[in-house]
Amino acid sequence: MQEITQSPVTPERLAADTQLVKSYLDKINTLQVESLSAAATADYKQRILDALNASGAKMVAHYYTDPVLQDLAEESGGFVGDSLEMARFGRDCAASTLVVAGVRFMGESAKILSPNKRVIMPTLEATCSLDIACPIDEFSAFCDANPDRTVVVYANTSAAVKARADWVVTSSIALEIVEHLMERGEKILWAPDRHLGRYIRESTGADMLLWDSACIVHEEFKARGLRDMRALYPDAAVLAHPESPAEVLAIADVVGSTTQIIKASQSLPNKQFIVATDRGIFHKLQQLSPEKEFIVAPTAGNEATCRSCASCPWMGMNTLPTLLSALEEIQATPIRGALINEVFVDAAVGERAMQPLQRMLDFAAENALKVRGRA
Numbered sequence: 001m002q003e004i005t006q007s008p009v010t011p012e013r014l015a016a017d018t019q020l021v022k023s024y025l026d027k028i029n030t031l032q033v034e035s036l037s038a039a040a041t042a043d044y045k046q047r048i049l050d051a052l053n054a055s056g057a058k059m060v061a062h063y064y065t066d067p068v069l070q071d072l073a074e075e076s077g078g079f080v081g082d083s084l085e086m087a088r089f090g091r092d093c094a095a096s097t098l099v100v101a102g103v104r105f106m107g108e109s110a111k112i113l114s115p116n117k118r119v120i121m122p123t124l125e126a127t128c129s130l131d132i133a134c135p136i137d138e139f140s141a142f143c144d145a146n147p148d149r150t151v152v153v154y155a156n157t158s159a160a161v162k163a164r165a166d167w168v169v170t171s172s173i174a175l176e177i178v179e180h181l182m183e184r185g186e187k188i189l190w191a192p193d194r195h196l197g198r199y200i201r202e203s204t205g206a207d208m209l210l211w212d213s214a215c216i217v218h219e220e221f222k223a224r225g226l227r228d229m230r231a232l233y234p235d236a237a238v239l240a241h242p243e244s245p246a247e248v249l250a251i252a253d254v255v256g257s258t259t260q261i262i263k264a265s266q267s268l269p270n271k272q273f274i275v276a277t278d279r280g281i282f283h284k285l286q287q288l289s290p291e292k293e294f295i296v297a298p299t300a301g302n303e304a305t306c307r308s309c310a311s312c313p314w315m316g317m318n319t320l321p322t323l324l325s326a327l328e329e330i331q332a333t334p335i336r337g338a339l340i341n342e343v344f345v346d347a348a349v350g351e352r353a354m355q356p357l358q359r360m361l362d363f364a365a366e367n368a369l370k371v372r373g374r375a
Contacts, residue, residue, distance in 0.1 A: 036320065044320040045072060051327035052076045057097035057120075060086045060110070063258045064280035064315040065101045069323065073101065080284065082258040083109065083155045084170040088361065090114055097330065100343070101318045103128045107343040108159045112350045112357055119343040120330065122322035126314040130156040133213030134192035140164055142189070146209060149189035150181055153356070156215070157192060159345045163352035168360050171242055172257035174200055177363055182206040195219070199242040199249055215243045217312050221276045223247035225298030229274055233295065236272035239264055240297070244276050248297070252276065265289055279310045 036044065045068065052059060059078035061069050070080045078099075079089040083106055090098050090110040097118045100107040103126045111119040134153075139161050143151055153165040154174070162168050169177050178200050181188060190197040191211035195218065201208040221244045230238065230251065239261045240252035249255050254264040258281055265273055265285050275281065276297035285294050296310050326341045333339055345353070 041068065041320065044324055048072055048320065048324050048327060049076055051324065051331060052078075052099070055097055055327065055330045056095060057099050057327070057330065058089075058093050058095035059099040059101060060089055061101035061318075062086065062103075062106065062280075062315065063262075063284055064278040064312055065318050066280070066316070066320075067283035068320060069101045069318055070283055072323075082170060082172055084172050084257075084360075084364065085259065086110070087113055087155075087357070090117075090119075091361075099323070099327065101323065102126070103131075103156075103312075103314050104343075105131050105156055105158060108345055109155065109162075109357065111343045111345045112159060112162070112353045113361075115345075115347070115350055115354075118330075120326050120339060120341050121343060122318045122326050122341065124341055124343070126317040128156050128312075128314060129216040130154065130192045130213055131158055131161075134158075134161055134211060136160040136164065139191060139211070142191070142211065146189050148187060149209060150186045151189045151191075152178065152181070153191050154193055154196060159349050159353050161191070162356060163349045165353075165356045166359075168353075168356040170257065170360070171196060172259050173360060173364055174242075175203055176367060177360065178204050178206050178208070180363070193243050195245055195249075196242045198246055199255065202246075217278050217310060218243035218276070219245065220299040220310070221245065221248045221297050222299060223251060226251050226274065226276070229295070229298055233272050233274060235270060236274050236295065237264075237268050237270040238274045238276070238297070240276035248276055261285075262288065265292065265294070277310075278312050278315065280312070280315060 059073040059076055061073040061080050063080060063082060073080050086106060087109050091113040098110050098114065100110050100119060100121050104124060105128055107119055107121045134157055136158060143164055151165045152167045152169060153161055155168055155170045167177055178188060182204055187207040190208045192213045193215060194210050194212050195214055197208060197210040218241055226248055237253040238251055239254045240249055242249065242255050256264060258277065261275065261277060261281065262284055266289055272293045272295065274295045274297050279296050282294050299309050329339050
C-alpha cells in the first residue's frame, strides 16, 4: 500500500498556515471585543428567535459552534448535529431558507443538496484548514495522475473538489463506504485529511493513496500529554476523533465522529471522559450526561504550538451579532438576491457535486443498521 505522496508540509507552508489562523483569530477578537452581558445575550437571542419566526427560516448548527447558537437552533425548531446529519436535515425540512451555523463547506453542502432553497450563514469567512489545503487545481492534477483510483473526498472540502469526486464521506460513515469499495476491488484516492485517511486505511486494509493535509484543531492533540493525563484520570475513557494523529488514536478507547463520540459517552459506564476533539462538543456531551465529567485532551506540552487549543477559529466566527445581522438582511431583502452572507454554488458544479453527496446519503439509508451498529 502506498504512502502519502502529495503536498509535503514545508516550513514555509506551516508558517503561512499559522499566519492564516492567526489572522482569523484576530478577526474573531474584533467581532467580540468583550463578552456579551447576560442581558445583551438574552436580547440577541430573542431578536434572533423573532427573526427566524418572521422569515420562516430553519437554523442548523454544528456541534462545534458556540453553545448559545446550538441552543438557539434547537429552541427554534432547527437542528444540531454533525455534518452528515446537518445535510440530511437541510434536505428534508420544509423551510425555503436555511441558516447554517458552521463553516463554509457546510453551507455549500446544504446548497448542493437543496439548490432551490436560500442558504445563508452568519459569515462566509468561516472556512476550514482542510478546505484551504486542498485547492481544486492541485487536486484535479492529483486525480488526473491517478486515473485508476476511485476518488473519495471528506466532506470538509469545497464544492469544486466534491464535484471532482466519485464519493463524498463524513467521518461517521467513511469506514463503511471504504469497506464497500474495497469489497468491490477498487483502489482509492483519498483527500484531504491524512490522519483520517491513514486511520481508515489501517482499519480496513484498503489500497489508499492519501492527500497530505490536516485539521488544525485535531493536529494539535499530543500523545505524550494524553498519556500523562490518563495517569491522572485512570478511570477515564478516552474518546478521540479520527482526524487526530495516529499516536493519539492508539491511546483512545473509542475513535469516532462527533455523533459517535456523543453516543459512546452515553453508553459507556465511565464517569469521566478525556475528549480529543473540538471543545464545542462539550456542550452537548454535558447536556446529555450532566452527571459525567468531560476533560479536554491536551494540546500543550512537548513540541506543542497550540494554534487552535481545541477550538476551531472559524467555527468561532459564528456569533450572536453575525447571526442576527444575517437574519436582518433576509428581512430587508425578502426577494432573493445577492445577500452578503448568502451561499451560492455554480449550477454545473452543484449538479456534479450532488452525485457523490447523494451516493453517500443513499448508502447511509440503505445500510442504516450497519452504520448504527458501528456507531
